[in-house]
Amino acid sequence: MDYDVIIIGSGLSGLAAGIRLAQFDTRVLIVEKHTVAGGLNSYYVRKNRTFDVGLHAMTNYSKKGDRSSPLGKLLKQLRFRHEDFRLRQQHQSEIRFPGHSLSFTNEFEFFEAEVARQFPSQIDGFRKLVKIIEEFDELNLDDRRSLPSRPVLESCLSDPVFIDMLFCPLMFYGSAREREMDFYQFVIMFKSIFMQGLAKPEGGMKYILDLMVERYRKLGGELRLGAEVAAIDTAGGEVKAVTLAGGERLEVSKVISSVGYVETLLLTDPPCPGQESLERGQLSFMESLFVLGSPARDLGYDKSIVFFSTRLRFDYRVPEGLTDPASGVLCCPDNFDLPQVSGEGLLRLTSLANFALWDRLPRREYIQAKKEERARALDSLLTFFPDFRDSVLFLDSFTPKTIKKYTGHLNGAVYGAPNKIKSGATPIKNLYICGTDQGFLGIVGATLSGITIANLHVLKEWTGS
Amino acid sequence: MTVDEVREAILNILSDIAPDEDMSSIRDEENLRDQIDLDSMDFLDIVMELRKRFNIEVPEKDYEHLATMSGCVSYLQPLLKDRQLAS
Numbered sequence: 296m297d298y299d300v301i302i303i304g305s306g307l308s309g310l311a312a313g314i315r316l317a318q319f320d321t322r323v324l325i326v327e328k329h330t331v332a333g334g335l336n337s338y339y340v341r342k343n344r345t346f347d348v349g350l351h352a353m354t355n356y357s358k359k360g361d362r363s364s365p366l367g368k369l370l371k372q373l374r375f376r377h378e379d380f381r382l383r384q385q386h387q388s389e390i391r392f393p394g395h396s397l398s399f400t401n402e403f404e405f406f407e408a409e410v411a412r413q414f415p416s417q418i419d420g421f422r423k424l425v426k427i428i429e430e431f432d433e434l435n436l437d438d439r440r441s442l443p444s445r446p447v448l449e450s451c452l453s454d455p456v457f458i459d460m461l462f463c464p465l466m467f468y469g470s471a472r473e474r475e476m477d478f479y480q481f482v483i484m485f486k487s488i489f490m491q492g493l494a495k496p497e498g499g500m501k502y503i504l505d506l507m508v509e510r511y512r513k514l515g516g517e518l519r520l521g522a523e524v525a526a527i528d529t530a531g532g533e534v535k536a537v538t539l540a541g542g543e544r545l546e547v548s549k550v551i552s553s554v555g556y557v558e559t560l561l562l563t564d565p566p567c568p569g570q571e572s573l574e575r576g577q578l579s580f581m582e583s584l585f586v587l588g589s590p591a592r593d594l595g596y597d598k599s600i601v602f603f604s605t606r607l608r609f610d611y612r613v614p615e616g617l618t619d620p621a622s623g624v625l626c627c628p629d630n631f632d633l634p635q636v637s638g639e640g641l642l643r644l645t646s647l648a649n650f651a652l653w654d655r656l657p658r659r660e661y662i663q664a665k666k667e668e669r670a671r672a673l674d675s676l677l678t679f680f681p682d683f684r685d686s687v688l689f690l691d692s693f694t695p696k697t698i699k700k701y702t703g704h705l706n707g708a709v710y711g712a713p714n715k716i717k718s719g720a721t722p723i724k725n726l727y728i729c730g731t732d733q734g735f736l737g738i739v740g741a742t743l744s745g746i747t748i749a750n751l752h753v754l755k756e757w758t759g760s
Numbered sequence: 761m762t763v764d765e766v767r768e769a770i771l772n773i774l775s776d777i778a779p780d781e782d783m784s785s786i787r788d789e790e791n792l793r794d795q796i797d798l799d800s801m802d803f804l805d806i807v808m809e810l811r812k813r814f815n816i817e818v819p820e821k822d823y824e825h826l827a828t829m830s831g832c833v834s835y836l837q838p839l840l841k842d843r844q845l846a847s
Contacts, residue, residue, distance in 0.1 A: 320812055371802070754808055758807045
């Protein structure tokens with residue numbers, strides 16, 4: 296046996312699982328297809344500037360000393376101090392619809408007061424909903440329970456626009472399903488965004504990924520970059536080995552894969568029956584980055600994140616065209632409590648996008664379409680935001696095709712498949728999944744996913760329980 | 761290991777798992793969970809640390825013995841009596 300556990304993918308979930316296992320002297324190897332660590336949340340460098348991808352903001356912010364919050368659990372399980380993550384809080388974010396605006400900060404009372412002021416007829420129902428959310432056990436790993444959110448919201452609230460305004464940020468930051476969310480996911484996202492809050496790590500995703508890689512290696516974990524998995528070899532329905540693209544075969548007891556559920560089953564050799572019938576994720580995004588000559592707030596952008604819809608009803612679905620500019624997310628990293636060094640500003644604009652349409656464009660048309668769709672997204676944004684186009688020093692866009700290339704997710708589906716496998720189990724013995732398709736969402740969620748699966752399927756088994 | 765050393769070994773584990781908690785105030789007869797903020801994830805870590813540091817396997821049916829400090833000491837001391845408290 297070459298390793299006790301091989302982890303596929305060095306995103307946050309894979310690294311977190313790796314740290315947990317290496318903490319307890321497991322012979323563990325992480326294999327990463329790309330030459331740098333990172334997954335859905337990562338970074339890239341252009342013209343001497345480092346840009347985060349995935350990370351608009353980290354959700355689930357909680358203060359130092361809170362050990363039972365998701366962030367607190369993550370820190371203690373990986374044995375980091377709160378200050379190690381260098382989290383800097385948001386100023387204020389906003390959900391903006393035609394004629395309606397709801398602001399929120401990292402203090403839930405602020406949001407509640409905002410709801411009472413903007414939607415006085417809904418506040419009693421909102422408090423009822425919050426009570427249901429507080430009492431819900433969203434971290435239960437039982438896969439059999441499934442409850443859609445809309446009926447729950449409609450049992451408390453009567454204003455469809457207010458319901459859509461609540462859905463808007465939660466769907467944009469985590470829903471793999473069109474127009475609907477499983478209620479446990481709604482609860483995870485509601486708590487992580489409204490009740491806990493938003494922050495950014497100083498130094499961005501590169502800092503967090505470097506921190507985790509350094510810890511993992513220090514504990515004796517092995518990480519191979521540029522090592523793509525060709526197959527997960529099984530025999531008699533059980534994992535035997537992992538074969539790398541170069542032909543090297545590594546014998547192993549257990550495999551934890553963070554590449555997605557269907558994506559993992561597609562790697563098994565012989566092929567695992569049944570994956571053809573599984574629903575695949577479809578929801579993807581286009582995002583444009585605008586480097587500005589001055590901080591965004593000088594141009595009239597004072598919010599940290601704005602979730603917007605230019606139509607009264609929000610429609611979260613795969614657009615019929617390349618993108619849907621009618622709604623989106625605007626992120627202003629300048630408007631977090633981060634030190635301002637460069638004097639430059641940055642805006643990031645995200646819209647829903649259609650993978651299949653982007654994927655079939657020939658190269659020349661693809662490049663042209665990026666420019667056109669970016670312009671459409673801007674035109675839509677500028678219907679209720681000040682114009683900043685004269686201040687742009689540098690811009691770049693990525694599409695669902697880029698997301699597929701770097702994350703390996705089928706269809707560039709940012710949040711993976713609609714049906715999550717909370718237990719992490721697969722039909723193959725000793726093959727488990729963690730990350731997006733396990734169902735804990737966001738940066739803290741992904742990290743907790745790796746921790747949970749490592750605990751449940753490896754460490755607990757060794758303790759004989 | 762003496763009884764006192766076993767107690768110290770457990771305290772060492774607890775301070776690694778909950779670095780922000782004050783271990784000096786622990787009352788041996790009271791439930792650990794009520795005194796320092798421990799959940800089931802922390803409990804797994806205590807068991808894993810015992811395995812790593814002293815090669816002791818604690819079966820799940822015996823977890824109840826680890827509820828208080830004095831319970832931990834009386835359960836673990838017979839298993840650790842021939843061992844040294846490593847630094």
